[in-house]
Amino acid sequence: AQSVAQPEDQVNVAEGNPLTVKCTYSVSGNPYLFWYVQYPNRGLQFLLKYITGDNLVKGSYGFEAEFNKSQTSFHLKKPSALVSDSALYFCAVRDPSGTYKYIFGTGTRLKVLA
Amino acid sequence: EAQVTQNPRYLITVTGKKLTVTCSQNMNHEYMSWYRQDPGLGLRQIYYSMNVEVTDKGDVPEGYKVSRKEKRNFPLILESPSPNQTSLYFCASSPTLRGDTYNEQFFGPGTRLTVL
Numbered sequence: 001a002q003s004v005a006q007p008e009d010q011v012n013v014a015e016g017n018p019l020t021v022k023c024t025y026s027v028s029g030n031p032y033l034f035w036y037v038q039y040p041n042r043g044l045q046f047l048l049k050y051i052t053g054d055n056l057v058k059g060s061y062g063f064e065a066e067f068n069k070s071q072t073s074f075h076l077k078k079p080s081a082l083v084s085d086s087a088l089y090f091c092a093v094r095d096p097s098g099t100y101k102y103i104f105g106t107g108t109r110l111k112v113l114a
Numbered sequence: 115e116a117q118v119t120q121n122p123r124y125l126i127t128v129t130g131k132k133l134t135v136t137c138s139q140n141m142n143h144e145y146m147s148w149y150r151q152d153p154g155l156g157l158r159q160i161y162y163s164m165n166v167e168v169t170d171k172g173d174v175p176e177g178y179k180v181s182r183k184e185k186r187n188f189p190l191i192l193e194s195p196s197p198n199q200t201s202l203y204f205c206a207s208s209p210t211l212r213g214d215t216y217n218e219q220f221f222g223p224g225t226r227l228t229v230l
Contacts, residue, residue, distance in 0.1 A: 043118075046220075092157075094215060100170070101162065101170075102159055104159075106156035
């Protein structure tokens with residue numbers, strides 16, 4: 001079965017430090033991968049995606065992610081965290097098996113400490 | 115303004131009383147979808163639609179119905195709500211390209227449903 005795992009429920013990082021939010025996936029075929037962010041009492045907002053091409057993808061608000069096919073990972077990174085980055089982050093994969101389903105991870109709460 | 119709207123935003127109802135949550139988008143997107151968000155479970159897809167009159171099940175379709183009679187609207191129907199359908203619901207839409215969906219989804223603000 002297709003799945004997405006976000007192994008950390010919460011990540012704490014000091015402001016100014018680099019941050020990483022982890023995501024691994026299990027799909028058969030070439031995945032379409034996405035990161036979304038959810039601020040309190042808001043809907044989800046798109047950050048970045050990997051469809052094909054360069055493994056390093058740059059997105060909104062200074063975020064980037066690296067697609068690693070051998071490790072089936074798509075970790076979200078930012079070189080210098082801001083307090084305003086504190087939010088809930090979701091990794092998602094479009095099922096490549098011929099349906100048009102999306103599978104989301106359980107979410108990682110990022111807390112950036114001043 | 116390009117947006118996905120959902121109504122109502124908050125709803126408290128009782129077991130068995132049919133309800134509809136509306137979703138509308140003004141971006142002419144082909145793909146629309148419903149998700150529910152529950153603590154510890156993330157987002158789970160309920161139903162999706164690739165275009166008018168084309169709908170398909172997501173991972174948790176039981177207890178829900180949808181219809182896509184117009185491109186802009188994608189209502190979610192709970193014929194006989196139960197307490198385990200208490201959740202935060204999101205509608206989303208995205209454009210397709212060459213009949214495929216690898217564009218980002220635009221999400222509505224959410225509908226918080228409580229079934230007593």
